[in-house]
Structures are given as C-alpha cells and as structure tokens.
Amino acid sequence: MNRRVVYTRGGSPANVLTVIEEPEPAAPQTGQVLVRVTAFPIHPGDLQAVEAYPGDSGQPVPAGVEATGVVEAVGPGTPVAPGVEPGARVTVFPHPGAWSQWITAASRAVVAVPAGVSDEVAAQMLVNPITAVMLRREAEAHASIGYDGVLLQTAAGSSVGRLLTAVSLAHDISLVNVVRSERGAAELRNRFPDVPVATTEHEGWADDVRGAADGRPVSVALDPIGGKLAESLVDLLTPGGTLICYGQMAAEPISLPASTLLHKSLTLRGMTVGHWMSDTSLDRQASDVAAAKLIAMAAKDQFDVAGTYGLGDLAEAVEHAQRPGKVGTVLIRPW
Template sequence: MRTVVHTRQGDPAQVLMLKEDPGPPPRPGTGQVLVRLLVRPVHPGDLAGVEGLPGLPEQRPPEVRTPGVEGMGVVESVGPDVRALRPGQRVAVFPAPGTWADFVVVAADRAVLVPEGVGDETAALMLVNPLTLLMLHRALENALGEHEGPVLQTAAGSSIGRLVSAAAVRHGLPLVNLVRGASGARQMRSLYPTLPVIATSDDDWREQVRHHTGGRPLQVVLDCVGGALTQDLVRLLADGGTLITYGRLGSGTTALEELPLVQRGLTVQGVTVWHWTHRTPDERAQDVAFALDLAQNTPDLLEVAARYDLADVRAAVEHARRPGKSGTVLLSSERSTGTREEAVR
C-alpha cells in the first residue's frame, strides 16, 4: 500500500514523501467501507494544509499525515451494518481525509455511487468543487439580499471560478471576473464571452472594474486570493458590502485593522466546504444530487489539467502551482507507461 505522507508543515515539494507499506490495507469498521482509490485531485486546500496558514504557528502532525479529502475508487470491502454499498462498486468520497493513498476507510454515507457514463476522472472531481459552488451561491444570495449586484470574483480562471462563471451566465448575475494575466483573460473571454474579464497585471485594472460596473460600487466580492490584494478589493466594495473569502492563493498579508470594516459597515465572511457537513441529511442529499447532475450533463466544467502517478506527487504539486494552469491536476494509483505526465484534453 502506497501513501503520500508528511511529518511537518512546509513546502509540499520538500516535505511530501511516498511511503510504501507491504502490509494489508486497513479494515473497515461498523458503518464504514474500504475504498481502493484510483484517482484523486490536488486541490489548493490540500496544499494549504501541507504548507500551513501564514501567520499561524506550525502545526506538527501527531506522527504522519496524509493529504487529500476527495477521490474516486472502488469499494474493496464493507464493514458491519453497511447495506447500501457492496464490493466492486465505483464511488466518489468526501469528506475523506487521507485520500492521497491507495486505500482509505470512510463512513459509508461519505461514499457516493458513481453513475454509469461518468468517467473516473470526472467522478474524482464531482464533489468538492460543485459543493463549494453551492456554499458560495448561498453566501452570495444572503450577502446580496435585495440587491442585484454587481459582483466581482478573483481567480476566475480557477476550477471553482469557472463554475461560478457558468452559474452567473445561467442565472443572469452581473459578474466581473479577475484573472492574473492576459493569457488567462483571453481564455476566459473565449469560454464566457458575455462576462467582463480583467487582468490584475494591468496597471489600470481597478479603473476597468469601475468601468464594467457602470461606476457602481460592488455589493459582493468572491475572493480566493486574499493577501495583499485584499486592500484593493475592499476599496471597490460599496458601503455595507461583503467580502466573501474562501481561499488563500495570493502572496503578502493584510491586517484586519487596516480594513475600514466599522467605518463603512463592511462584512467579511469566510466560506469553507467543510461546513457542508453541518447541513441536514436531506440538504446534503439534495446537494449531492446537484453534483451528480453536473457530472453527468456538464462534465466539461470539471476540467482535468494532467494526471500523475501517486509516486510522482512532487511533479504533480509543481504542475498544480503553475500560473495559468487550466483544470485540476489528478493523482492516480494506476502507473502509466511512457511519460510520467499524461496531459488530458
């Protein structure tokens, strides 16, 4: 059994290592299933968990820790009291800490049957990002209230950013997209020609935002960049506006005391997919149904950048960090022949 582990926080390319254990895989307990994982994504949140959050003391794992919270595989065995699943079925799992391994034990209710016709790679991506989209949509609706917008989102070329753009086009949301550079802007314009796209590499990007909003201040900003960009985003917000933050892709820091929250009545709201587990079973079932529908009918929204063998985790991490990357990098438990990188689409 192969497992990617780290014993301390730091640069994933430096602290991650592959551990091989000749012993048998773990056994599922009551209400659990053992899943033989085939594919799992490299999400920004996975890397953030390895690196640690800026400004916080290093959190040393008890002994070793395995990254990953999502993946797709085959049920290997089931524990007592599991009736809905059986060995051999394809499932997607979330939340399932430790998916960067050949096997993972999860609660049976965290394993979702993969419909026929949905590919392995699509199934590996069909939970975290679509569920995050739903979490953001709810936060956005609450923040807008009776306002219709406009709304700005950062890192629009990211996997979640593209999902947000697709939803905005479908629902008529006045969304303005921010990307890092000109190439990303061209790509987003080709995908969503009705949505304005602005590159923050342009010196006048703030003026461009104001132009595309008709001079109206922003009611909401969806931000997964943070860092030094936060000051500029807050300046673009209307008084009483909301900054919804759900990631930390940017560099630098902005102290909370530097933001005019009280003077301008601003709200900063954090959103994480981990809070999805607090929803009721019926609500979670509805959300999973949405994710399944997206995977079956619009799988192109769950784009894959490349696929690497689990043993090549450091190369996968390097690719996941590349500026302008399109799609999500996957880690596979199936060793490929030929080159180590298998470009997809």
C-alpha cells in the same frame, strides 16, 4: 501492500510529502466502505494544510480529502447511498487520507458516480462543486445578488472559479470575473463570452470592473487570494457590501483601515470547505452533494485536468499543482 501519501511535519509540500507502504486494509466494519482508488486530485487546500501543519508529529499524517474509485466491499449492515455497492464507481469526500491506493471510508462520505461521468471528472466531483455551491449560497445572502447587485470574483480561471461562473450563469447572477493575465482573460472569454473579465496585469483593472458593472452596485466579492488584492476589492465594494475570503494564496495579510469598514458598513467573511465539513447540517450537506453531482453532469467541460501523474512522480505532480497559470486540476492515478 497499500501505498499512501503522508507527511510528518509542515512545510513545502514537495519536500515533506512522501509515499509509504503499509499492509492492505482489512475487511470493512459496519458503517464502512472499502474503496480501491483509481484517481485523486491535488487541491490547493490540500497543499495549504500541509504547509500550515504545526510542528513535527513524529507519526505519518495521511494527506488528501477526496478520491474516486471502485467499491471493493461494504461493511455488514451498513446503510449506503443509492448506487453504492461492490463494483460501483464512487467518489469519496470528506475522507482524511484519501491520497492512497485503498481507503476504508465512512459510508456517509461515499457517493455513487453518475453514469457518463469520467474518472477525471469524478475525481473532482465534490470538493470544487461543493465550494462553488457554498459560495453562491453565501453570495445570494446579500439582498441585491440576483437583482441589481453584481458579484465579483477573483482567480476566476481556477477550477472553482470556472464552476462558479457556470453556476452563476445558470442562476442569472450578474458576474464580473478577475484574473491575473490577459492570456487567462482570453481563455475565460472563450469559455464564457457573455461574462466580462478584467485582468490585474492591466493597471486600470479596477476601472474596468466598474465599467463592466455599468453603474450597478458591486455587492459581493469572492476571493481566494487575500493580501493587497483583497484590499482593492474592498475599494470596489458598494456600501453595505460583503467580501468573502475562501483561500490564502497571498503571503501578506489583508490590511484595512477601520474607517473603511465603518464608513462603508462592510462585512468580511471567511469560508472554507473545512467549515462545510464541520458546521453544515447533514441535510444541507446531502443537498449540496446532490447539487455537486448535477454540476458534474451539466458542466463536464469545466473540469479540466492540468496533468495526470503516478505516485512515483508525486513531487513533480505537486510542483505542477502549484504552477502559476495552470488550467485545471492535477490528478494522480495511484496504480
């Protein structure tokens, strides 16, 4: 049997996600690769998709988009990426329904795991690094980034935030990080001693950001939270600056007076890895996947695991994934 995580309606993930049993998958067809999953991550975006699912489908909706495992079989005549063959370790993304013991994936979504990369890193090898690469590219679209402009990011202690910090350092991008607590700030300073960190538990955190910028323009802000925090970021941006939102952790909307946008000539953008899946050219996707693999090899110590669970502990794993202040990604080993 194959055990798979599904939901039939939107709502609190801990309440609506469930594990079902179904027959083992058949042999893969042309264009497909059968993978026995060894681990998969619980990303914030996975849980947001469950919460936002409209209505009641009446039919099981498979959960998750990323997993790592071992190739069991390749469909006849199927072109595959280098290193993808029976017995090889691979990561699969994007694959709706990746939270399963077995997945039959489109061959173009299957990527060989580099030697020396652990299962724990391989399970996170694509979504978060690709998000970091995508955000860096969008930030550098602003003419001042990489020159005199400062890049500001919130939720800097998150998995994506730590990877983006490592990527920014590698590309000589001036960065100021923002986190929620002084404990989180101390942890980031230990990892990246040359990158200034401000904490929103300090009432004067916006002035701390200005001080860290040291007179340079805060040209781009990256934010997965939204709400009141995003409004504060707009105040910090220099005229002509850009706010890029890539998440919606806050419950309240972003409320901005039109005069702020008009007088500062600001740009507001929304980005998700979902847009990358649907709107990015295949050549660009291949380039980003290659960059993600390099990040996985070069920054292994930034792929923290917050906890590892079995499928029988799904609700506990989801609760941990949503826990404030956690460091790293929660993984599930489905066997």
